[in-house]
Amino acid sequence: MKLNEISDNPGSSKNRMRVGRGIGSGKGKTGGRGVKGQKARTGVAIKGFEGGQMPLHRRLPKRGFHNPFPTDYNEINIGRVQQAVDAGKLDANAPVTVEALIAAGLVAKARDGVKILGQGEIKAKLAFEVAAASKSAIAAIEGAGGSVKLLAGETATA
Template identity: 45%
Template sequence: MAQSERIEQGRGFGKKRAKKSTSLGNKNLVPVPAGAKTSPKRVGQGPGSGMGKTSTRGSKGQRARASSMKRGFEGGQMPLHKRLPKRGFTNIFSEVFQPVNLVALAKAGLSGEVTPAILKAKSLIKSEEGLIKVLGTGEITAAITITVDGFSASAKEKIEKAGGKVILREKNKVEKK
């Protein structure tokens, strides 16, 4: 078999890696001394690796096993996350709105009829199906008719002052059986 037909050995394992050039493009980099950067120890790679069989874990015992201890295990002592008091609660009925400021509407150059689909197309919201709320940060000069799920009092006032209108979108309520 000729030399050219042989498979070249992998770059990171066995063969020496090519050194990075310190030509004009890399003058600002401090050269790393030889031996300063070493590859991590590859344990569990069989008897030929020099760390085969037990893979540097010794023999038997809890720490030699694959799943030795759970995270946060403190040797049977009551773990910290159970010793600390619990505070507050999570409201399962909370509604998370996607905020849209008036300054963003003005920046996008929107006028006339504005729907959630248009807001999504202009990347002002992430999803059309989610709840949308217009907030009053900034000023708007164009008259817009916007359909959303909520709005602040200042946003409604500024939109109506500019000659626009705010329409509340009907909620899709799921009927309980």
């Protein structure tokens, strides 16, 4: 096989519609925008506009609470950690930290730390140093002979 012989399956992709390129193109003249008016012009963004009436999203009351400082953890199940150990990506003797998980390709970036969740099964005896862990994950890790050290005074969460 040569690079110039590689192609998509026939019919798998269509050419994009080029608007405003003459009457024969099927999208000529007004280019699919209808006739005149504000929305036929360029640079129009009237998403929630209701003709001057107070828009629905402003008429309805605000509800609930939005935390401006949420904690954004990388959640990872113990089953995925065990797969990485089996594949040789994680060293079973070294502590499992955020840096180790990034190096193993289990986590893309650090965020606010890692939270270990209890889905799956763990057989390796591992020492975790993470920001948070669920109670079921801690029970499974300690049941396999490992340990969990929570960083920065975090507590186990349900």
